[in-house]
Amino acid sequence: MTRKLIALDLDGTTLNNEATLSKKTVATLKSAVKAGHVVSIVTGRPNRLSQGYYDQLGLTSPMINFNGSLGHMPHKHWQDEYQYTFDRDIVLDLLKHQQEFNIQLIAAEGKHLFLAHQTAATQVGFFPTVLTHDQQLSPATLTQNPTSMTIAVDRPLQKRLQAYIENRFGSSVDVAPWGGPNSVLEVCAKGVQKAVGVERLANYYHIDQQNVIAFGDEHNDKEMIEYAGRGVAMSNATDQLKAIADDVTQLNNDQDGMAEYLSKALKLA
Template identity: 50%
Template sequence: MITITKKLIALDLDGTTLNNDSQISAKTAETIQAAADQGYIVSIVTGRPNRLSENFYDDLKLTTPMINFNGNLGILPHQAWNREYQYTIDKEIVTELLAKSKPLGLSLVAVEGRNMFLANQGLSSGFGFFPSTLTTNQILSNKSLKENPISITVQVKPELKQGLIDFVEQQFGDEVEVSPWGGPNPIVEIATKGVHKSTGLKFLADYYGILQKDIIAFGDEGNDLTMMQYAGTGVAMKNAIAKIKGLADEVTDFTNDEDGVARYLQDRLDIAVGA
């Protein structure tokens, strides 16, 4: 009797599975679906909230759990699941940030949970992540914030970004950690201390009974580092930042805009499309 070893493919979204238009190409979708059909367990592990990633989950026709908010939420999209988990932070931290938003230089304060999105204002340049206008039930205030959020995202004046990071770490450093976004935007995310993408990846591996050596993780940015280090094979995209490339086990021959994930899967794992 031949025993087939289960393998897990963990996919970051932005800069990895998504192209530069924030879409999944037909080639990438077809290849990932073929990998699932051929017995690989494929899961999305993203920094995005579930509200901005379930559409890609559906595009890929996945049925596996999805990890959101850089490991802080694990769900089966569109349904209740008794294994679902989430790490939340004290809403009093939000109250403090709102009270000190002017001296800290904060223009946007947004909080999210699995079924919650609140912000103090819309964002005219929301880079696709935040709405430009808010409905009445999306306006953040001490009264409207009724539960602890999974994530706090703030936009800060560039010259005050380090000051904000220092403030949060001094006041709440034993509870949360601060992660500046990659790229040019002066955005900082605050979430539970010690929780990273590797947290979600370990959850998936334990759930499916998969050894670390049988995990392949794709990524391109700093928030992918722990996931790629946890995986048996950490694969950096050709377009990844230098630090990720330097620590990865392998680097794709093509960028995210050139179907780098799909080409890797077809070439290195013999994923047969159309089989």
């Protein structure tokens, strides 16, 4: 069988609703690798919050984090590692306008960077509720350009803040709201999304675009689903994603929908 590149979103796709990997998912992905296919995590999550899954799956492929902005091989040097960043001044500008937009949290992240400034306790799951001393974001501590900035903002002010960032810095960054219940904006380098990372993986492994299978459930998976020879939306995916996907899983992420679909598609024992 032709070697495939399998690009996997994590939340709402590979992970169940408890944000864990089921036994079936682990077994299926391990047998896909054993059959000679390349399995790669392609997630919006930072590397600090996805490496545990990578290790649990026993992967040795590169991992794509921050929606395509970082590509690296955990635990080892990869000569094709890359990281897209944007000017730290954009973060510092938003720190100054924190009160005006009622911003509860600003986090600046990169492969080896995690700094945040909180004005109120937020219920955004990806961030520690209490920041340690060396995680405090300020003009003094942010000495490098970040790969990603995440902003938790009052819902009524979200669109206004997005417009502010786009009008001021739109030539160098893209801004996108998160799906789901949290009012969060994510900022990354202009033109970078998951398909950027998937294309790099396909080139690295010399796998044709038509032999890429990608799974996702949210708007940040759109370009990856469009890029893949077979873009598969989860049954729990947004209607917009289902509309552009080549196929939709029968079962959702809490029913091993991806694993079920993949074992049939690859004829895994």
